[in-house]
Amino acid sequence: MIALARFQMTGYMRSLRLLHPLIVVALIVALVLLQGPSGSEAGKLAVGTLGDVAAFMFPVWAWAARALLDTQPDEQRALSSTAVRRASVPAWAGLLAAYCVNLCLGVLALAVPLLQAFAAESPGRAILTGVALCPLVAVAGTLLGAWTSRAVLPDPGVSLLALLGGAVALLLLGMGRLSPLSVPMIGWIRSAHDGPGRFVSDFPAIALHLALWSLVVGAGYVLHHRTRH
Amino acid sequence: MRLESVAFRYHRNDPWVLRDVTLSLPPGQVFEVTGRNGAGKSTLLRLIAGLRKPRKGVVSDRPERVGYAPERFPVDQPFAVRAYLTHMAAIRKVSADAVDTWAERLGFGHLLDVRLPELSKGSAQKIGLAQALMDDPGLLILDEPFAGLDAATRDALPGLIGELASAGTTVVVSDHQRCIEALPGVDRLRVAEGTVRRLAPEDMAEPTKGDATAAMKGDEGDATVGMTGDANDAPWTVLEIVVREDEAETVKTKLRADGYQVRRPAQ
Numbered sequence: 001m002i003a004l005a006r007f008q009m010t011g012y013m014r015s016l017r018l019l020h021p022l023i024v025v026a027l028i029v030a031l032v033l034l035q036g037p038s039g040s041e042a043g044k045l046a047v048g049t050l051g052d053v054a055a056f057m058f059p060v061w062a063w064a065a066r067a068l069l070d071t072q073p074d075e076q077r078a079l080s081s082t083a084v085r086r087a088s089v090p091a092w093a094g095l096l097a098a099y100c101v102n103l104c105l106g107v108l109a110l111a112v113p114l115l116q117a118f119a120a121e122s123p124g125r126a127i128l129t130g131v132a133l134c135p136l137v138a139v140a141g142t143l144l145g146a147w148t149s150r151a152v153l154p155d156p157g158v159s160l161l162a163l164l165g166g167a168v169a170l171l172l173l174g175m176g177r178l179s180p181l182s183v184p185m186i187g188w189i190r191s192a193h194d195g196p197g198r199f200v201s202d203f204p205a206i207a208l209h210l211a212l213w214s215l216v217v218g219a220g221y222v223l224h225h226r227t228r229h
Numbered sequence: 230m231r232l233e234s235v236a237f238r239y240h241r242n243d244p245w246v247l248r249d250v251t252l253s254l255p256p257g258q259v260f261e262v263t264g265r266n267g268a269g270k271s272t273l274l275r276l277i278a279g280l281r282k283p284r285k286g287v288v289s290d291r292p293e294r295v296g297y298a299p300e301r302f303p304v305d306q307p308f309a310v311r312a313y314l315t316h317m318a319a320i321r322k323v324s325a326d327a328v329d330t331w332a333e334r335l336g337f338g339h340l341l342d343v344r345l346p347e348l349s350k351g352s353a354q355k356i357g358l359a360q361a362l363m364d365d366p367g368l369l370i371l372d373e374p375f376a377g378l379d380a381a382t383r384d385a386l387p388g389l390i391g392e393l394a395s396a397g398t399t400v401v402v403s404d405h406q407r408c409i410e411a412l413p414g415v416d417r418l419r420v421a422e423g424t425v426r427r428l429a430p431e432d433m434a435e436p437t438k439g440d441a442t443a444a445m446k447g448d449e450g451d452a453t454v455g456m457t458g459d460a461n462d463a464p465w466t467v468l469e470i471v472v473r474e475d476e477a478e479t480v481k482t483k484l485r486a487d488g489y490q491v492r493r494p495a496q
Contacts, residue, residue: 003316003319003320003322004320006316006319007316007317007319007320010308010312010316011306011307011308014307014308015307016307072306073303073305073306074303075299075301075302075303076303076306078275078278078280078297078299079297079299079303079317079357079360079361080320081279081280082278082279082280082295082296082297082361083317083320083321083360083364084320085293085294087279227282
């Protein structure tokens with residue numbers, strides 16, 4: 001599985017598709033995040049920014065995951081499937097490769113807000129919570145991208161609509177009564193902006209929600225992968 | 230390995246591509262899959278390889294190590310040949326030395342540093358073969374492996390297939406160009422009208438009329454073959470074609486690929 005994941009990551013990077021999310025992240029960092037918080041509430045604002053980073057990275061992670069999984073031509077996907085000896089390996093390897101790339105993108109997006117949070121003397125536990133939130137949201141973003149990849153939705157137009165529509169639908173769903181079915185994006189943004197103490201105390205519930213959502217959606221993806229082919 | 234009452238269609242309301250296919254594919258046997266274009270040969274190969282799941286029926290006892298070379302190797306990948314094959318060797322958990330071994334055997338050592346998108350069709354076909362062969366497969370599936378290959382590799386490949394079969398590999402080859410028919414003990418499977426039929430030895434000596442007629446069906450301009458009425462019942466005729474000496478092999482290969490019989494008179 002590791003070898004196949006490495007092959008997919010190498011292909012993605014060599015194809016230069018990585019540049020697309022990289023440019024988006026660089027633009028957001030340069031245009032938005034570099035203007036750090038100031039004033040008496042700088043520490044609180046810096047913690048709020050950590051929640052914002054996880055929120056705007058969610059669709060970027062989904063987009064990058066979809067692009068990585070779509071880098072392999074269909075016929076190569078068949079060759080990779082026959083090369084591994086277990087049917088579920090390609091699905092896991094693809095998710096692992098996409099998640100690793102997304103973690104790297106997350107590090108780049110978080111670097112400046114983290115430095116600003118340290119400079120503004122935000123509470124250490126709140127900073128750690130912001131750091132812990134990102135890998136959890138990256139799992140959810142990766143899974144949304146995987147569900148919109150070509151192996152699931154062969155039509156590129158439908159796949160792109162599903163990616164955009166999925167991200168918007170999850171955001172809207174999170175605002176209403178059905179919010180337990182969605183990614184708790186509104187929850188963590190609100191909690192991060194309510195102050196460091198609230199962010200830390202709400203984190204276990206948010207993390208559990210994200211983990212359960214990812215478990216269900218991830219299990220569905222692997223099952224779909226196994227039954228379809 | 231065995232296929233038991235296997236049926237397959239791509240989508241729920243589509244017509245069946247294959248129905249009620251029951252086949253036994255014992256170790257060490259070579260199977261040549263024939264049939265007209267679109268008959269379902271590649272689908273059958275993918276079912277055997279495990280790349281498709283049958284909608285009905287069961288595929289059992291598939292060997293653990295499967296080598297599959299597709300009809301068109303996917304060259305649209307950002308790797309040089311050596312890097313690609315080294316990755317495939319790692320995925321298959323075989324030593325990277327296998328890359329050089331198979332590069333030498335298939336005669337593409339000089340292409341190891343060439344990028345995949347820059348390969349010719351024949352060279353790409355060799356890379357597809359190498360990645361399928363490097364794991365000493367228990368089941369080897371080759372979809373039109375001879376298309377575009379140079380004469381030396383085309384001549385060497387049947388021997389290689391025979392060698393693998395004698396070591397216990399089940400080999401299934403879709404081969405329009407009739408390059409393995411000379412191999413002793415080849416079983417021929419005919420895919421037609423959604424079914425797969427094992428041809429008896431006497432059937433194997435006959436020209437593949439279905440192939441030829443099907444290839445001609447869609448070509449209204451080709452009147453020289455003199456076909457009338459139902460194409461499948463049309464008589465065969467002899468047509469002389471004069472070509473340049475250096476083009477003879479190419480034309481012969483093309484015509485055979487279209488399902489025609491080609492004989493070259495002694496010079």
